[in-house]
Amino acid sequence: MFYQIERIRREYKFSMPVNHFHDTYEIYYLLNGKRYYFIQDRSYFMQEGDLVFIDKNKLHKTLDANALPHERILVSFDDSWVHTMGKDTHEIALAPFRQKQHIFTLLGANRTLIENLLFSMLREQSQALPGWELNSKALLTQLLVACTRLMEQMNPVDEHEHPQAHNPKIFEIASYINEHFHERLNLASISDKFHISPSYFCRSFKETTGFSFVEYLNNIRIREAQRLLRETKLKVIHIAEQAGFDSVAHFGRVFKQVTSQTPLECRKLTHLGLSSFSDTP
Known part of the structure; x- marks a missing residue:
C-alpha cells in the first residue's frame, strides 16, 4: 500500500516511547x-482541530498534555507515490511539508472539509x-491539494508554540545540537557552554x-x-566520523539501536528502493 491511515483514541496518558x-x-x-508535539527543535501545544505536517526525516515525538482522552488520525506516505506525479503536481502536494510552520x-468549513476527506479515506x-x-x-491527492x-489562506498560529520547559535555553540548545552534532558534544561541554547545571x-x-x-x-x-548512506559511496568508517561518532563500533551499536538495521543493511535496502512507514505516535 502506498500510504497508511489509522484512527486511534486513547483514554489514558500517553507519550511516544520510542x-x-x-x-x-x-x-x-x-x-x-x-x-x-515536539518537532526537530521546538515544542508545540495542540488542541482539537489542529493539523500537523511532518516532513520526512524530521525528528518528532508526541507527548502527554495532562488532558484525557485524546483521539487522532495519522496519514503517512512515501516518495514512491509522490514520484509518480508530474513536477508541478509534486510541488503542490508537498507544499505543506516545506513550510516553517508545522501546525x-x-x-x-475548513475543518469539515479535511475531516470528511480523512473519514472517507x-x-x-x-x-x-x-x-x-x-x-x-x-482521496489522498484531494487531501494534499x-x-x-x-x-x-491561513496565517500561522504563533500562540500554538508553547514550550513545556520554563527555561528558553532548552530550544536554543536543541538548535545548537542540530548544527554541531558532528563535533564532540557531551553533557559537560553543553552545560558549560550554555551556563546551565548538568542535572537541571x-x-x-x-x-x-x-x-x-x-x-x-x-x-x-x-x-x-x-x-550519507543513501547519497554517497563513502565507507562506513568515514560516515561514522562525519556523523560525529568517535568509533565505528559505537556507531554500529547506536545505528542498530535506533534503526533496527546495520549501516550496510540500510545502504542495501536504500539501493533496492525500499522504505518503511512510521511507528505509531
Whole structure:
C-alpha cells in the first residue's frame, strides 16, 4: 500500500516511547483532546482541530498534555507515490511539508472539509470495496491539494508554540545540537557552554523534548548517517566520523539501536528502493 491511515483514541496518558524519525511524510490530525508535539527543535501545544505536517526525516515525538482522552488520525506516505506525479503536481502536494510552520488550526468549513476527506479515506481502507486503492489515491491527492490551498489562506498560529520547559535555553540548545552534532558534544561541554547545571539541563531537556540528551544527539547523528548512506559511496568508517561518532563500533551499536538495521543493511535496502512507514505516535 502506498500510504497508511489509522484512527486511534486513547483514554489514558500517553507519550511516544520510542525515538522517531523516518523517510515518510506524515499528516497528524487531532480530532479531540490536547497534546504536546515536539518537532526537530521546538515544542508545540495542540488542541482539537489542529493539523500537523511532518516532513520526512524530521525528528518528532508526541507527548502527554495532562488532558484525557485524546483521539487522532495519522496519514503517512512515501516518495514512491509522490514520484509518480508530474513536477508541478509534486510541488503542490508537498507544499505543506516545506513550510516553517508545522501546525495549522482548522475552523468551520475548513475543518469539515479535511475531516470528511480523512473519514472517507478510513472508510475506503476498512471496506476495501473494488477499486478502493484507486479511490484512496484520489482521496489522498484531494487531501494534499486542499491542505495546500488552506495553508495559503491561513496565517500561522504563533500562540500554538508553547514550550513545556520554563527555561528558553532548552530550544536554543536543541538548535545548537542540530548544527554541531558532528563535533564532540557531551553533557559537560553543553552545560558549560550554555551556563546551565548538568542535572537541571538533563531534567529540563527530557521534560521539553521527550528525549534524553544522549537519545536526541544520537538520533540527529544517525539521521545524518542515513543520509550519507543513501547519497554517497563513502565507507562506513568515514560516515561514522562525519556523523560525529568517535568509533565505528559505537556507531554500529547506536545505528542498530535506533534503526533496527546495520549501516550496510540500510545502504542495501536504500539501493533496492525500499522504505518503511512510521511507528505509531
